[in-house]
Amino acid sequence: MTNKEVTITEVCPRDGFQSVSEWIPTEEKVRIINQLIDCGYKQIEVTSFVHPRAIPQLKDADEVLKRIKRSKDVKLRALVPNTRGLERAIAAGVDKVKLMLSASDSHSISNANCKTEEAFERFVPLVELAEKSGMKVGGSISVAFGCPYEGEIPVERLVMICEKYRSLGITEVSLADTTGMANPVRIKNNVRELRRRFPDFTFSLHLHNTRGMAFANAVAGWEEGIVHFDSSAGGLGGCPYAPGASGNIASEDLIHGFEEMGIHTGVSLNRVIEAAKDIQQSLPQYVDSFLLKAGKCSDLSASPKAQQKVQI
C-alpha cells in the first residue's frame, strides 16, 4: 500500500507508433527511441515483431533494433505474436519478449483469429524456443477490465488465463485496459484477487484514458500494491473503437502525477516532456497529453497584477 517507488515501461515505440497511419521513417523512429532511452526508463517496449501485413508501420522493426543505441540500464522489450516473431526478436537482441492474448474470446477472435485458449496452444512452441534461447518471456491480457464486445470480464476468467500463463512458466503478466473500460473499484477488486491467487506473479497495469479514468486506475492499482505501469510518451496510441478518443495514458502525465504524490519513478520528467514535444512536432495529430497543454504543477506563473477576473 505504501510503495514509494514505481517502474514505468515506455510503450510509445510499440503501442504508440502502431496507431500512426502515416509512415514514420526508420531514422525518425530511431531518433525518438534514442531520446526515450535517455529519459531514465528501466524498460522500453521498442517494437512488435509481427508480420508486415498485420502492422506495416512496424515492418522495419529489425532495422530499428540494429540502429538504436543500447544502454545496459534500459531493458528492451518487444511484442511477439508467434515463433517467427520470436526468432526475429532473438536475432535483434532484445532483452525480453511479451506475449499477448485477450481476456475475451470475441476480442481474441478479432485480434488473433482464434479463441483465448487456442491462443495459448500456439504459444507452446514459442515458449519452448524462448527457453532454449534463454529469452525472458512476459505475458499480457488485453481487455482485462472490460471488452468492447462483451463488457465486464469476470475475474475468474483472468484467473484461468493466469493459470494458463503459469503452466507455461510465465509469471510476469501485464493487465491491459485496452479500451479504457476499467474503473478504480474494478481495478482494486481484480488486482487484489489476482495478487492473492498468484502471489508469485509480477503484475503490471497498462492503462488507457479513454473515459478519463486512467490516472485514477493507476492510483487504485498502486494502492493495491502494483508498482509496474506502462505508458506512452505524448499519449500516442489511440482507441481503435472510438476514433479521436483518448488512448494510452501519456507517460508525462503518469510520471508527473506519481511524482506529485511523492511516488518516485526514476524517470526524468523534463526529458520525457522534451521527447513528447519532439513527437508532437512530427505527429501533432496523434499527441494527447495534459502536461504538454498545461505544464507541470511546479511551473508557477508570475504573480499577477490585480485583475477584474473571477475564477473558481
Next chain:
Amino acid sequence: MTNKEVTITEVCPRDGFQSVSEWIPTEEKVRIINQLIDCGYKQIEVTSFVHPRAIPQLKDADEVLKRIKRSKDVKLRALVPNTRGLERAIAAGVDKVKLMLSASDSHSISNANCKTEEAFERFVPLVELAEKSGMKVGGSISVAFGCPYEGEIPVERLVMICEKYRSLGITEVSLADTTGMANPVRIKNNVRELRRRFPDFTFSLHLHNTRGMAFANAVAGWEEGIVHFDSSAGGLGGCPYAPGASGNIASEDLIHGFEEMGIHTGVSLNRVIEAAKDIQQSLPQYVDSFLLKAGKCSDLSASPKAQQKVQI
C-alpha cells in the same frame, strides 16, 4: 469510506458560461439550464451576480433567472461577490448563494483585488443581509490545493480560512482545485485534516482536469468521505492560465465514472450526455469531454469478424 451515494452540483451555467468569450444569447442560456434542470441534479449553480464589466457573459443573470423553469427538486445556487450581488440574487429568488475567496493572497489579489483576510471583512455586511433575508450562504476556497503563483497551499492556511468562515456562520465549504494542481495524496491529507478539525462542516470538491487527475482526485475525496462534487456539463470552463488546457471535469465523465464504480449520483447520465451534446452543437470549441468522444463503457460494439489487427 463506503458512501454509495454522492451529490453532483452542475456548474456549467456559471463556471462554464463565464469562460465563453462569444455572447451566449439569453434564450440559449435558458434552454441549456432548463435541459440541465431535467437531468435530476439536486443543485445547479445557475449564474454569478457580478458586475457586468467583470463578467459580461453573465450580465443577463437576472433575466435568465426570470425565464428558466423552476423545480422544487432542484436548488438553484448563485455566486455573489458583494452585497449588490446578494441583493440581485435575493430578488431573483435563488435558493442559495456562494461566496468565493482564494486560499492564497496572490490569487486573491488577482481575483478580488485584496488579500484573503480582507475579503472576509467585505463579507460581513453581506452575510448580515443574507441572515436577515433568510438566504442560505455557502463558501468556497479557490486554489485550495495549489496556487498558480505560490504553489502548494499549507493545510493550516485552509484551516484558518475555514475558521473565518465558521466565524461568519458558514459551514458549507467548497474546496476548489481551480487550476488542477491537486493530486490524490494531497486531497486525502487535506480533506482528512479539514474533516477532523471541522466535523460540523459540509465540504465539497470542485475539481479541474488540467493535468488529468480530476477523477483520481474525486475518488480520493470520496474515499475520505466527501459526497458533494461540482462538475460542468460538456466540461465547459477552462483553465485561465493555460489556454487550451482542460478545465472543469465534465459532468458526464464524473457521473459515468462514479456510476461505473457502483456509486449513485441520482442524475440521469443519458440526459446529461444529451445536454452536453447540445452544448457541443452551440459551443464546439469549448467542450472537453471523454464520454462525448468515447461513449459509455456500457455502449458495447457489435462483435467483430476476425481481423488482422493487433491491439493491446
